[in-house]
Amino acid sequence: MKKIFLTTGFCLALYSFTAAQVVTYKNSIRIGADIMSRGGTDDFVPVIRYARHLANDRIVLAGSLGYHKDQNILYASDLGYKVSLEARPRQRFMFDLTASFDLIRSPRHAFRLGGGPSVWFRKNEVATGTTPVYSNGGRLIGIDITRDRTEEINPGYNLAAEYEYTFGSRVTLGVRATRVDISKIGVSSGAGFNIGYRF
Numbered sequence: 611m612k613k614i615f616l617t618t619g620f621c622l623a624l625y626s627f628t629a630a631q632v633v634t635y636k637n638s639i640r641i642g643a644d645i646m647s648r649g650g651t652d653d654f655v656p657v658i659r660y661a662r663h664l665a666n667d668r669i670v671l672a673g674s675l676g677y678h679k680d681q682n683i684l685y686a687s688d689l690g691y692k693v694s695l696e697a698r699p700r701q702r703f704m705f706d707l708t709a710s711f712d713l714i715r716s717p718r719h720a721f722r723l724g725g726g727p728s729v730w731f732r733k734n735e736v737a738t739g740t741t742p743v744y745s746n747g748g749r750l751i752g753i754d755i756t757r758d759r760t761e762e763i764n765p766g767y768n769l770a771a772e773y774e775y776t777f778g779s780r781v782t783l784g785v786r787a788t789r790v791d792i793s794k795i796g797v798s799s800g801a802g803f804n805i806g807y808r809f
Contacts, residue, residue: 635780635808636663642804644676644788648796653678655704657802668712670722676704682735698759703731706768706790720774728768730792735759766792774806782806 640659645652661672682700710724736758743752767790774784788800 637661638663638782638806638808640782640784640804640806642784642786642802644786644800644802646678646790646798646800648798653680655800655802657704657804659804659806663808667720668715670708670710670712670724672706672708672710674704674706674708676702676706678702678704698733698735700735701733704790705729705731708768708770710770710772718776720772720776722772722774723770725767725769728766728790728792730764730766730795731762732764732795733759733761762794764792764794766790766795776808780808782808 638661640661642657642659644655644657646655647653655676655678657674657676659672659674661670663670679699679701682698706726706728708724708726710722712720712722714721741754741756742750743754745751769789770786771788772784772786774782776782782805784804784806786800786802786804788802790798790800792798
Protein backbone atom coordinates (compact mmCIF):
# COMPACT_ATOMS: atom_id res chain seq x y z
CA MET A 611 0.00 0.00 0.00
CA LYS A 612 2.82 2.36 0.87
CA LYS A 613 4.39 1.74 -2.53
CA ILE A 614 1.07 2.50 -4.22
CA PHE A 615 0.82 5.86 -2.42
CA LEU A 616 4.44 6.71 -3.30
CA THR A 617 3.94 5.76 -6.93
CA THR A 618 0.70 7.76 -7.14
CA GLY A 619 2.35 10.77 -5.52
CA PHE A 620 5.30 10.59 -7.91
CA CYS A 621 2.99 10.38 -10.94
CA LEU A 622 0.97 13.36 -9.74
CA ALA A 623 4.14 15.39 -9.15
CA LEU A 624 5.47 14.45 -12.59
CA TYR A 625 2.16 15.39 -14.20
CA SER A 626 2.16 18.70 -12.37
CA PHE A 627 5.70 19.48 -13.54
CA THR A 628 4.90 18.49 -17.10
CA ALA A 629 1.73 20.57 -17.12
CA ALA A 630 3.71 23.53 -15.86
CA GLN A 631 6.00 23.21 -18.88
CA VAL A 632 3.15 23.23 -21.40
CA VAL A 633 3.50 26.26 -23.65
CA THR A 634 0.29 28.20 -24.30
CA TYR A 635 1.74 30.45 -27.01
CA LYS A 636 2.86 29.68 -30.55
CA ASN A 637 4.24 33.00 -31.79
CA SER A 638 6.44 35.85 -30.65
CA ILE A 639 7.63 39.18 -31.94
CA ARG A 640 10.86 40.84 -30.85
CA ILE A 641 12.29 44.30 -31.42
CA GLY A 642 15.92 45.10 -30.78
CA ALA A 643 19.23 46.26 -32.19
CA ASP A 644 22.45 44.58 -33.29
CA ILE A 645 25.96 45.98 -33.55
CA MET A 646 27.39 44.47 -36.73
CA SER A 647 31.18 44.53 -37.19
CA ARG A 648 32.84 44.14 -40.58
CA GLY A 649 36.17 45.37 -41.86
CA GLY A 650 36.95 47.39 -38.74
CA THR A 651 33.65 49.30 -38.76
CA ASP A 652 30.69 48.90 -36.40
CA ASP A 653 27.14 49.46 -37.67
CA PHE A 654 24.04 49.99 -35.53
CA VAL A 655 21.22 47.90 -37.03
CA PRO A 656 17.61 48.04 -35.76
CA VAL A 657 16.00 44.60 -36.09
CA ILE A 658 12.49 43.18 -35.87
CA ARG A 659 11.94 39.41 -35.57
CA TYR A 660 8.90 37.19 -35.84
CA ALA A 661 9.14 33.61 -34.54
CA ARG A 662 7.04 30.46 -34.55
CA HIS A 663 7.51 28.23 -31.48
CA LEU A 664 7.28 24.47 -31.98
CA ALA A 665 7.76 21.29 -29.91
CA ASN A 666 6.81 22.92 -26.63
CA ASP A 667 9.15 25.86 -27.33
CA ARG A 668 12.23 23.68 -27.89
CA ILE A 669 12.35 24.54 -31.62
CA VAL A 670 11.99 28.11 -32.91
CA LEU A 671 11.69 29.17 -36.54
CA ALA A 672 12.38 32.89 -36.84
CA GLY A 673 12.49 35.48 -39.59
CA SER A 674 14.19 38.82 -39.05
CA LEU A 675 14.48 42.10 -40.91
CA GLY A 676 17.24 44.61 -40.29
CA TYR A 677 18.04 47.95 -41.89
CA HIS A 678 21.17 50.08 -41.92
CA LYS A 679 21.86 53.46 -43.52
CA ASP A 680 24.97 55.60 -43.25
CA GLN A 681 26.64 58.59 -44.85
CA ASN A 682 28.65 57.97 -48.00
CA ILE A 683 31.49 60.33 -48.93
CA LEU A 684 33.33 59.76 -52.21
CA TYR A 685 37.01 60.71 -52.35
CA ALA A 686 39.13 61.15 -55.46
CA SER A 687 42.25 63.02 -56.61
CA ASP A 688 43.40 64.41 -59.94
CA LEU A 689 46.23 66.74 -60.94
CA GLY A 690 47.33 66.98 -57.34
CA TYR A 691 43.88 68.08 -56.09
CA LYS A 692 41.91 66.06 -53.57
CA VAL A 693 38.15 66.30 -53.85
CA SER A 694 35.24 64.85 -51.92
CA LEU A 695 31.56 64.57 -52.71
CA GLU A 696 28.61 63.50 -50.60
CA ALA A 697 26.93 60.63 -52.41
CA ARG A 698 23.63 58.95 -51.77
CA PRO A 699 23.65 57.05 -48.45
CA ARG A 700 24.73 53.43 -48.29
CA GLN A 701 21.76 51.24 -47.44
CA ARG A 702 21.39 47.58 -46.48
CA PHE A 703 18.23 45.56 -45.99
CA MET A 704 18.99 42.29 -44.17
CA PHE A 705 16.66 39.27 -44.21
CA ASP A 706 17.55 36.23 -42.10
CA LEU A 707 15.73 32.93 -41.57
CA THR A 708 16.94 30.97 -38.54
CA ALA A 709 15.97 27.58 -37.13
CA SER A 710 17.19 27.16 -33.55
CA PHE A 711 17.01 24.58 -30.76
CA ASP A 712 16.71 25.36 -27.05
CA LEU A 713 19.29 23.50 -24.98
CA ILE A 714 17.63 24.36 -21.64
CA ARG A 715 14.31 22.82 -20.57
CA SER A 716 13.06 25.73 -18.47
CA PRO A 717 9.93 27.92 -18.44
CA ARG A 718 12.01 31.03 -17.68
CA HIS A 719 15.34 30.54 -19.41
CA ALA A 720 16.23 29.64 -22.98
CA PHE A 721 19.62 29.16 -24.61
CA ARG A 722 19.29 28.53 -28.33
CA LEU A 723 21.73 27.62 -31.08
CA GLY A 724 20.76 27.78 -34.74
CA GLY A 725 21.39 28.91 -38.27
CA GLY A 726 19.83 29.37 -41.68
CA PRO A 727 19.88 31.30 -44.97
CA SER A 728 20.36 35.05 -45.27
CA VAL A 729 19.69 37.53 -48.07
CA TRP A 730 21.00 41.10 -48.02
CA PHE A 731 19.90 43.77 -50.46
CA ARG A 732 22.26 46.72 -50.70
CA LYS A 733 22.43 50.08 -52.43
CA ASN A 734 25.77 51.78 -52.79
CA GLU A 735 27.65 54.42 -54.79
CA VAL A 736 31.40 54.43 -55.44
CA ALA A 737 33.84 56.72 -57.27
CA THR A 738 35.22 55.12 -60.43
CA GLY A 739 37.21 58.03 -61.92
CA THR A 740 37.74 61.77 -62.23
CA THR A 741 37.60 64.27 -65.10
CA PRO A 742 39.23 67.72 -64.86
CA VAL A 743 37.04 70.67 -65.92
CA TYR A 744 38.76 73.69 -67.55
CA SER A 745 37.56 77.19 -68.35
CA ASN A 746 37.77 78.62 -71.88
CA GLY A 747 41.12 80.08 -70.92
CA GLY A 748 42.49 76.69 -69.97
CA ARG A 749 42.29 77.26 -66.21
CA LEU A 750 41.30 74.33 -64.03
CA ILE A 751 37.97 75.19 -62.42
CA GLY A 752 36.82 71.84 -61.07
CA ILE A 753 36.95 68.10 -61.12
CA ASP A 754 34.01 65.86 -62.00
CA ILE A 755 33.77 62.55 -60.19
CA THR A 756 32.40 59.62 -62.16
CA ARG A 757 30.12 57.58 -59.94
CA ASP A 758 28.86 54.03 -60.20
CA ARG A 759 25.62 53.11 -58.44
CA THR A 760 24.98 49.51 -57.49
CA GLU A 761 21.86 47.72 -56.33
CA GLU A 762 22.27 44.01 -55.76
CA ILE A 763 20.99 41.02 -53.83
CA ASN A 764 23.61 38.96 -51.99
CA PRO A 765 22.79 35.51 -50.52
CA GLY A 766 24.59 33.80 -47.64
CA TYR A 767 24.01 32.13 -44.31
CA ASN A 768 23.80 33.01 -40.62
CA LEU A 769 24.75 31.29 -37.37
CA ALA A 770 23.27 32.46 -34.07
CA ALA A 771 23.41 31.88 -30.32
CA GLU A 772 20.94 33.59 -27.99
CA TYR A 773 19.88 33.67 -24.37
CA GLU A 774 16.35 34.70 -23.43
CA TYR A 775 14.68 35.30 -20.08
CA THR A 776 10.89 35.42 -19.64
CA PHE A 777 9.19 37.88 -17.31
CA GLY A 778 5.76 36.65 -16.26
CA SER A 779 4.44 34.49 -19.07
CA ARG A 780 4.61 36.79 -22.12
CA VAL A 781 7.39 39.39 -22.00
CA THR A 782 10.96 38.37 -22.85
CA LEU A 783 14.38 39.98 -22.73
CA GLY A 784 17.22 38.50 -24.74
CA VAL A 785 20.80 38.89 -25.90
CA ARG A 786 22.13 37.48 -29.14
CA ALA A 787 25.41 36.82 -30.96
CA THR A 788 25.54 36.20 -34.72
CA ARG A 789 27.92 35.44 -37.53
CA VAL A 790 26.81 36.16 -41.09
CA ASP A 791 28.67 35.23 -44.28
CA ILE A 792 27.36 37.05 -47.36
CA SER A 793 28.69 36.69 -50.91
CA LYS A 794 30.52 39.81 -52.24
CA ILE A 795 30.29 41.36 -48.75
CA GLY A 796 32.15 38.93 -46.54
CA VAL A 797 31.83 37.86 -42.93
CA SER A 798 30.09 40.06 -40.36
CA SER A 799 29.87 39.34 -36.65
CA GLY A 800 27.30 40.91 -34.38
CA ALA A 801 25.91 41.16 -30.89
CA GLY A 802 22.68 42.71 -29.73
CA PHE A 803 19.68 42.77 -27.43
CA ASN A 804 15.92 42.53 -27.87
CA ILE A 805 12.65 42.72 -26.00
CA GLY A 806 9.76 40.54 -27.07
CA TYR A 807 6.17 39.51 -26.54
CA ARG A 808 4.70 36.02 -26.88
CA PHE A 809 1.18 35.36 -28.11
